[in-house]
Amino acid sequence: MVASRTAALPPAVIEAAKHRILDTFGAMISGARMKPGLAALKYVQALGGKPEVGVVASQFRTTAVNAALANAMFAHADETDDFEPVTKAHPGCSAVPAALAMGEKNNASGMALIRAVVLGYDLGCRLLMALGPDSVRAGHRSAEGTSSTYCALGSAILAPLGETGMRHALSYASQQVSGLWSWIDDEDHIEKAFDFAGMGARNGVMAVTMVESGMTGVHDVLDGTHNLLKALSAKPDPAALTTGLGKDFFVTRSAIKTYTVGYPNQSALDALLTLRRENKLTADMVKSILVRLPTDAVGIVGTSAMPDVNNPHLVSVALLKGAVSFDDAHDVALMKNPQVLAIRARTTVVPDESLMDPAAPRGAIVELTLNDGRVLKHHTRFPSGTPENPLSADEVSAKVLDLIAPVMGKARAQRLIAATWQLEKMPSVRQLAALMRV
Structure with missing residues (x-):
């Protein structure tokens, strides 16, 4: 010292x-x-x-x-x-x-x-x-x-x-x-x-x-x-x-x-927005969202009362708007928005032991099932802002x-x-x- x-x-x-x-x-x-x-x-x-x-x-x-x-x-x-x-x-x-x-x-x-x-x-x-x-x-x-x-x-x-x-x-x-x-x-x-x-x-x-x-x-x-x-x-x-x-x-x-949100949400948002952008998706094209998080992250962001920490809420906002701004992440009213709630009702967050990876401890996998039957998946190991990215x-x-x-x-x-x-x-x-x- x-x-x-x-x-x-x-x-x-x-x-x-x-x-x-x-x-x-x-x-x-x-x-x-x-x-x-x-x-x-x-x-x-x-x-x-x-x-x-x-x-x-x-x-x-x-x-x-x-x-x-x-x-x-x-x-x-x-x-x-x-x-x-x-x-x-x-x-x-x-x-x-x-x-x-x-x-x-x-x-x-x-x-x-x-x-x-x-x-x-x-x-x-x-x-x-x-x-x-x-x-x-x-x-x-x-x-x-x-x-x-x-x-x-x-x-x-x-x-x-x-x-x-x-x-x-x-x-x-x-x-x-x-x-x-x-x-x-x-x-x-x-x-x-x-x-x-x-x-x-x-x-x-x-x-x-x-x-x-x-x-x-x-x-x-x-x-x-x-x-x-x-x-x-x-x-x-x-x-x-x-x-x-x-x-x-x-x-x-x-x-x-x-993103100005709880850190376990960074990779999930990156994965969701990547899928949305690359496939030119809109919310009404998506039948369901499955988010896989490290097992130790689900208890932190799975059901939080704070909008900027709540994962299912944030990915719903991201799918609806194509981004999550500072204002969006802190808008408590959005947690009761009918469009957001409709997406959130078909969003599931689950723990995934395979994501307990010491080399990438805060990765996430997002899987979208579309109304036309297609299933899209993206695994973000290192969201932007990490030393690797x-x-x-x-x-x-x-x-x-x-x-x-x-x-x-x-x-x-x-x-x-x-x-x-x-x-x-x-x-x-x-x-x-x-x-x-x-």
Whole structure:
């Protein structure tokens, strides 16, 4: 962690980090105007606090801890943020707000912010690899919540901590690692925004600033007698924390969402829309839809009350309209639309063990039976936005512009996007933070 302040980062890793940072800015700023974001802003405004750091899409300033909490809840106020398919972590929504808070507080450079985010992705995802992602979920724990505090702990390199300080920050963070899979029952996405992002960002920045203030802690929380890995996993793999460290960067592995919906829906929408486009289909040509998802995805998106997470609803909208826009994905009224309901009545979502593929853990198969008797099938292993099928810089910019222009205006949004692509040359993160005030 100390060495990552100065270790050379390959150009491809810097570029990947900027993609994820910009994508998260889009999630943060657009999420600030959604129900979970408004609730988070109201909460931290009531807390007050020393005006160290700005809350994005507002003029409000508060402590680094409070700002990290709010900005992170903004980042997962919706299903817009990135996702790491193997670990099931959502690293950007906690790593980026935490780094932004510490970077603004301590007047760090843009390159230092990039390094903090890269480290955060490694810390959070590697923790899950060491615990075993499937083991975490089998214990009713949330992989997303479990990793988020460590993702935020990348911000430790933006504080003047040496090795001992890093060890103590790890210990304070480890005491706060938590997260239950109960978030799946949240119908308003407010607690989910806290569970996935706000909690972890707050915890990580709190750990860093507590040690920064002079507090001491336990020296060996990862390898002592009563360590974090033993506490959270029956079969921990400590080597996963460091295997390939400094050469294999998790920031290059996460998937940036093309559709602003729950990630298990990405491949299904890609497959459905591919079939619709290639065969020039309309909704009235389709007799039935069969969607096959990985077995661990059906419980998440099979029957959710949230429209942007509900798979049968989303594929019905996609077949009807030929696309799923941001507005469509969040239009609760569409869930009662007679045309959508008619399609949904002939849509079935089933688990498919064959899709539990470690090489493509969030694939989907869509099978359409047409009224003329034809059966069309498409298997999407890697939807657009995955490392295997990445979005270009222009595509990420277009996504973010569409998300944030309604909040901050097109011209200001374009300035923020342009500045982020030049982040490694920016002398102070405070310049970036100023662009996000509204």
